[in-house]
Amino acid sequence: MxxxxxxxxxxxxxxxxxxxxxxxxxxxxxxxxxxxxxxxxxxxxxxxxxxxxxxxxxxxxxxxxxxxxxxxxxxxxxxxxxxxxxxxxxxxxxxxxxxxxxxxxxxxxxxxxxxxxxxxxxLSRMKTIAVDAERRIARAEAGLTLGELDAATQAYGLATTMGVNGDTGIAGLTLGGGFGKLGRKHGLSCDNLIAAEIVTADGQLLRTSATEHPDLFWALRGGGGNFGIVTRFEYRLHPIGPSLLVGSVLHAYDHAREAMRFYDRFS
Known part of the structure; x- marks a missing residue:
């Protein structure tokens, strides 16, 4: 300790x-x-x-x-x-x-x-999630995976930044910062964390936020898992989906130079 x-x-x-x-x-x-x-x-x-x-x-x-x-x-x-x-x-x-x-x-x-x-x-069996669509907030237990969180929020056309593999746990990803495809527009997973419930080393269950134990909340937002065990996360959600256009664009190798020049101009 x-x-x-x-x-x-x-x-x-x-x-x-x-x-x-x-x-x-x-x-x-x-x-x-x-x-x-x-x-x-x-x-x-x-x-x-x-x-x-x-x-x-x-x-x-x-x-x-x-x-x-x-x-x-x-x-x-x-x-x-x-x-x-x-x-x-x-x-x-x-x-x-x-x-x-x-x-x-x-x-x-x-x-x-x-x-x-x-x-x-x-914590993998702790999978309760509640979505407040009006306030665009999700309260999610730490056992949820990214895929399970997305499934619950997409029912309301909402999402927050998470990683790219659906079987990743939300807890480790968020506590490590959490980079995903929505990050450039909406920030990291930890940027969208509004509050968290955590069990400290002395066995206290605390709610942390910008106004409740703010120093501990600051540490949780990207500081990793060494400040206790987070049991519940509260996320800010954004209007995204549920219909999304996704896919991969492939070019023949013979067109590589042309494609990369276009990508450079486009970016």
């Missing part, structure tokens, strides 16, 4: 020597209770979502990310159902002193959304 102003920040992939120990039931002799097992079971019971451990059949599928070359083995994967689950997971991970990685879309090429021996807090 590190301090940034008044806010304690989660350094998601800081190298640690500590390992999160999650013992198996078979490790405990018959008739003897084990406080660490009691703790993890109490943690599981406090979740609305799902806890996946290395012994579970779903573990190998749950630890996969978009880049198949990444092969990390977390000690626990928490599929959160709501912000309360995120608070619960952060509080438990803090009590254990373990490494935390956060996954939404899991699209990061370097595999930063999974870790060895620590806890993965997975």
């Amino acid at each position: 590190q301090k940034a102003g008044r806010y304690e920040t989660v350094v998601l992939l800081e190298p640690r020597t500590a390992r999160m120990e999650l013992p198996r039931q078979t490790d405990v002799p018959s008739g003897r209770s084990d406080s660490s097992i009691t703790a993890i079971e109490q943690f599981r019971q406090g979740l609305r979502g799902e806890l996946v451990l290395p012994k579970d059949a779903a573990y190998d599928k749950a630890r996969r990310v978009w880049n198949g070359a990444i092969d990390k083995r977390p000690a626990a994967i928490v599929f959160c159902a709501d912000p309360d689950d995120v608070v619960h997971a952060v509080t438990y991970a803090r009590s254990q002193g373990c490494l935390v990685a956060v996954r939404s879309g899991g699209h990061n090429v370097a595999g930063l959304s999974v870790c060895d021996d620590g806890m993965v807090i997975d």
Whole structure:
């Protein structure tokens, strides 16, 4: 953990020597209770979502990310159902002193959304979105992908700047700045962020905006995921679509010089 102003920040992939120990039931002799097992079971019971451990059949599928070359083995994967689950997971991970990685879309090429021996807090099942067409605002949970966000906003002929691959998660893209095809006209994804709900390292759920915790809101707009775990984003929308003319223009190689000269003049 590190301090940034008044806010304690989660350094998601800081190298640690500590390992999160999650013992198996078979490790405990018959008739003897084990406080660490009691703790993890109490943690599981406090979740609305799902806890996946290395012994579970779903573990190998749950630890996969978009880049198949990444092969990390977390000690626990928490599929959160709501912000309360995120608070619960952060509080438990803090009590254990373990490494935390956060996954939404899991699209990061370097595999930063999974870790060895620590806890993965997975937001991919948090997909609620509400579109206020009159005010041109979308309130979107962090588990949504770009394609899912676009589908919801395009129902009203609205959109905001996002990336170019529909299976990318909105969370990592927005927190990293977020460049997309609408950027030249409407700015980056983070430029269109009006507010965000975030769970801080000490387990607080805060709403941030230009007027609420503005220094933290400033940091979230392109500063990456190390200031906490954003559970909900509020975006400014713009009238675009739903009918769009899209496509590729191809020229024969023999016409390359002519085509490039035209493109230079046109640009």
